[in-house]
Amino acid sequence: MTLTNDIIKLKLTEKFGEELTAWQEPYGMLTFTAPKELNLKVLQFLYDDEELKFRFLTDLQAVHYPGNKGAELAVVYHLHNMIDNVRIRFKVFTDIEKPDVFSATALYKSANWMERETYDFFGVNFIGHPNLIRVLNVEEMDYFPMRKEFPLEDQKRIDKDDEMFGR
């Protein structure tokens, strides 16, 4: 029996009920949102379940939505079931004032640097990470450059007229 998105969704709702929300399938990849307290439980369930077997962490990163008050930062996990060749994606949202998310390093060794990178650029504080320091930027940096409020270019520039081309 092939593992389809419907089966995954069914199994997850069986286990977690109404906790998981925002079910979508953009470009064929099952996507959902989990509460941030449950992120490790969801990862562990997906890892342990004999049918789901999502045992490869493909990618982990964050996205900043400044307009989403109270849940500005989204940590996005991409998981892969290599046996049935299915990928899923799930997100946990967290407040930017208190960006605490449980670390997945105990489950996946590969999460170590990915979480450090996410901390480095977005300031997500991964609880339980063994060595949460900056990885690509200098340690003296006192801001998180991938957040949207950090400008790429000096916004006070007056020599450039953005009205026409609006970039």
Added chain:
Amino acid sequence: MSDHIILPEGSIEKQTTTLNLGPTHPATHGVFQNILEMDGERVLKSVSTVGYIHRAFEKIAERRPLYQITPLTDRLNYCSSPINNMGWHIACERLLGIQIPKRVDYLRVIIMELARISDHLICNSIVGVDSGAYTGFLYLMQYRELIYEIYEEICGSRLTTTIGRIGGFERNFSPAAFQKLEKFLKEYPRALKEFENLFTRNRIFMERTIGCGPISAERALNYGFTGPNLRAAGVDYDVRVHTPYSSYQDFDFIVPVGSTGDCYDRFLVRNEEMWQSLSIIEQAFQKVKEFKGADAEVFHADAPDYYLPKKKDVYTKMEALIYHFKIVMGEIDMPVGEVYSPVEGANGELGFYLISDGGRTPYRLHFRRPCFIYYQAFEELVKGGMLSDAIITMSSLNLIAGEMDA
């Protein structure tokens, strides 16, 4: 006499030596640092530092229209930039829903496999150099030159290629490009065979690499290994087979796997992949030749919103002029969506996670760089081994600083 020598505080009690390997040591083949704690020749601990050439591509990409991001992807894995370019174009096409003609797919496959060969031959010959055999490196280098000449014939540049466009290629392959490709297909197998003769059953090379930096399949998966390094550990995961892109399902090839995941297996897997790539290129070349008439002139998809019109039309036709202006100024609004698009890079699964909020630039773009993820395992791979094994493990992992730091 010895009374005059003043030793630093604590240096007598300290039993180990701290050694800085990198960031500019010739043996690291890139700008990254390992701080090794040494007991004589043995490595007790290694701490890796990356980020020396971090260029904030993900941030820059948030202010650029799609076609201007292609040059950024060149600079990820600069040993095989065409794969990065194509991977990026495929990610964009998935988001935009552009259908690619078969001939373009096959031409892309030719370029991507050439890039894979050029990457693997560098990696394998560098393993040779680091174990003390320089000849193979110089011998294969001239074939990389031939590959670069093919790129040059197609897009005009060699290392950072920016090859192709969203939707296809900027121009059809010239007859000279096909001639050079034929020359490469004719001459390279002989050179590769000789290279293998030099290394594969060479007693010194085998002693040097077997059992050096091994990793089990479970550990490799847990560490997020992909590509040849994972296959050397015995997992037959290949994006080209699992999630075919660019019509890879039309080709017949083998995914080589190793068993122990040590340097020797990685070397053998890469070598075999070069043979497989050669066979894929030959198949693709045959398929390209089968197109006749108007089909043989197709080199891009019909995607006027993203593919630049012909210069002649821009000067003579109103519509083409409008499209040209809108594309160059980056004035096209993208559809809303999020897409994760992986391709099999030379080092493993190169993923592009692209979120669009309907604007003209990506809302968020993340590169899944295989190097960055599997470099974490380096500490575990070299622990307890000799310093010279650490060097050879580093080069056989094919660590590319540009890809690590993005």
